[in-house]
Amino acid sequence: xxxxxxxxxxxxxxxxxxxxxxxxxxxxxxxxxxxxxxxxxxxxxxxxxxxxxxxxxxxxxxxxxxxxxxxxxxxxxxxxxxxxxxxxxxxxxxxxxxxxxxxxxxxxxxxxxxxxxxxxxxxxxxxxxxxxxxxxxxxxxxxxxxxxxxxxxxxxxxxxxxxxxxxxxxxxxxxxxxxxxxxxxxxxxxxxxxxxxxxxxxxxxxxxxxxxxxxxxxxxxxxxxxxxxxxxxxxxxxxxxxxxxxxxxxxxxxxxxxxxxxxxxxxxxxxxxxxxxxx
Ligand code: C2E
Ligand code: CA
Ligand code: CA
Ligand code: CA
Numbered sequence: 001x002x003x004x005x006x007x008x009x010x011x012x013x014x015x016x017x018x019x020x021x022x023x024x025x026x027x028x029x030x031x032x033x034x035x036x037x038x039x040x041x042x043x044x045x046x047x048x049x050x051x052x053x054x055x056x057x058x059x060x061x062x063x064x065x066x067x068x069x070x071x072x073x074x075x076x077x078x079x080x081x082x083x084x085x086x087x088x089x090x091x092x093x094x095x096x097x098x099x100x101x102x103x104x105x106x107x108x109x110x111x112x113x114x115x116x117x118x119x120x121x122x123x124x125x126x127x128x129x130x131x132x133x134x135x136x137x138x139x140x141x142x143x144x145x146x147x148x149x150x151x152x153x154x155x156x157x158x159x160x161x162x163x164x165x166x167x168x169x170x171x172x173x174x175x176x177x178x179x180x181x182x183x184x185x186x187x188x189x190x191x192x193x194x195x196x197x198x199x200x201x202x203x204x205x206x207x208x209x210x211x212x213x214x215x216x217x218x219x220x221x222x223x224x225x226x227x228x229x230x231x232x233x234x235x236x237x238x239x240x241x242x243x244x245x246x247x248x249x250x251x252x253x254x255x256x257x258x259x260x261x262x263x264x265x266x267x268x269x270x271x272x273x274x275x276x277x278x279x
Contacts, residue, residue: 027083029065030076034088038064041096042263045272046115046234049244050253054276056113056147058256059097060263061089081119090122091131098139098146100266105145109273113175115147120154124161129168136174143173147198150176152184155194163193170195177234182218191229199226201252203237210242219250 033039039061046056063071080086094116101114122128136143148169155162166176177198178190182205201222205215219235226233235247238257247255264272 023079026076026079027085030063030080030083030085033063033065034085034092038066039089039092040064040265041093041100042265043100043114043269044256044263045261045269045276046254046256047260048254049248053110054112054273055254056115057269057273058115058149058263059093059100059117061093061117077119081121084121086119086121087125090119091135093117094132095135095139098135098141101145102139102141104270104273105141111145112273113145113147115149115175115177117149117179118154120157123150123154123165124158128165129172132169132174133172144175147175147177149179149200150194151179152181152190155190156184159193167195170197182222188225191225191231196229196231198232198234198254200256201233201235203257206235206237206239206243206247206257209246216246216250219247219252223251 040063041059042062043057043059045054046058047053048055061073061077063073063076065071077086080089097114097116101112105111125131132146132148136146148166150162150166170176175197176195177200178194178196179200180202181199183202199222201219205218207215209215209219223233225231232254233252234254234256235243235252236256238244238247238255238259240259243257244255244259247253261272
């Protein structure tokens with residue numbers, strides 16, 4: 001048939017098989033990466049510009065590969081999701097972020113919340129609640145110092161189960177935030193269904209804030225909504241003073257972005273936290 005003919009052709013498409021080979025090699029290496037402890041977390045500060053304090057950090061995974069260098073998550077998270085490697089990887093991220101936060105607390109730093117990104121597969125694991133509970137317990141971290149970030153697209157997979165799970169996590173005292181808010185299809189209904197503490201305004205609305213009355217209206221509407229739902233709001237991707245000023249005028253006082261700091265290695269973020277919160 002025509003169909004199989006096309007498949008047949010695709011199989012011999014040199015570019016296609018190169019991609020398959022590359023992905024296969026990457027997959028093998030990714031397997032090793034977890035075993036060989038090549039994954040590392042970087043941390044990006046989250047700042048309240050009214051109080052001037054760093055109140056949280058977002059953990060962002062990187063892959064420190066001897067041949068490829070420091071690989072960004074967009075290059076390997078999709079593959080990790082396809083292969084199921086995201087599950088052990090996600091558990092590693094959760095545990096490492098909690099341990100890091102506990103270490104900072106033991107050093108006597110002013111406490112910060114650590115935010116961890118969840119993938120769709122993690123959220124669909126029936127034992128996610130147990131995993132989070134056990135991790136917090138073994139590390140000795142109070143649940144209120146952990147925040148879990150979910151995107152709308154991962155909530156769409158199995159909305160009822162996701163809602164139940166997130167409510168239970170919220171009841172445990174863990175914070176829940178909606179990542180990339182405003183970019184999906186069902187944001188508004190989801191505000192009622194899910195127990196979000198925080199809405200993270202997607203960076204696409206912040207990027208051209210200076211020249212965009214439309215983006216200003218969107219953010220202003222998000223601020224109004226957040227008050228009605230009693231949710232906090234953080235703007236992502238803040239890169240300059242202009243954006244900071246406009247956000248401040250819109251009453252958005254929590255921010256994250258290159259203007260304050262890029263995501264930092266554990267050594268760098270420690271220095272940052274030491275200097276920033278004791279200023
Ligand atoms: P995200 O959760 O939306 O994270 C924000 C991304 O924006 C990060 O990219 C961060 O480095 C970048 N960013 C921060 N400030 C600015 C800024 O001012 N301007 C611009 N242009 N970008 C900024 P990163 O670290 O490459 O992560 C990309 C995505 O990978 C994340 O998007 C998240 O969806 C995913 N990801 C990262 N770590 C994990 C993880 O541990 N688990 C899972 N499941 N996903 C992760
Ligand atoms: Ca995030
Ligand atoms: Ca985001
Ligand atoms: Ca994103």
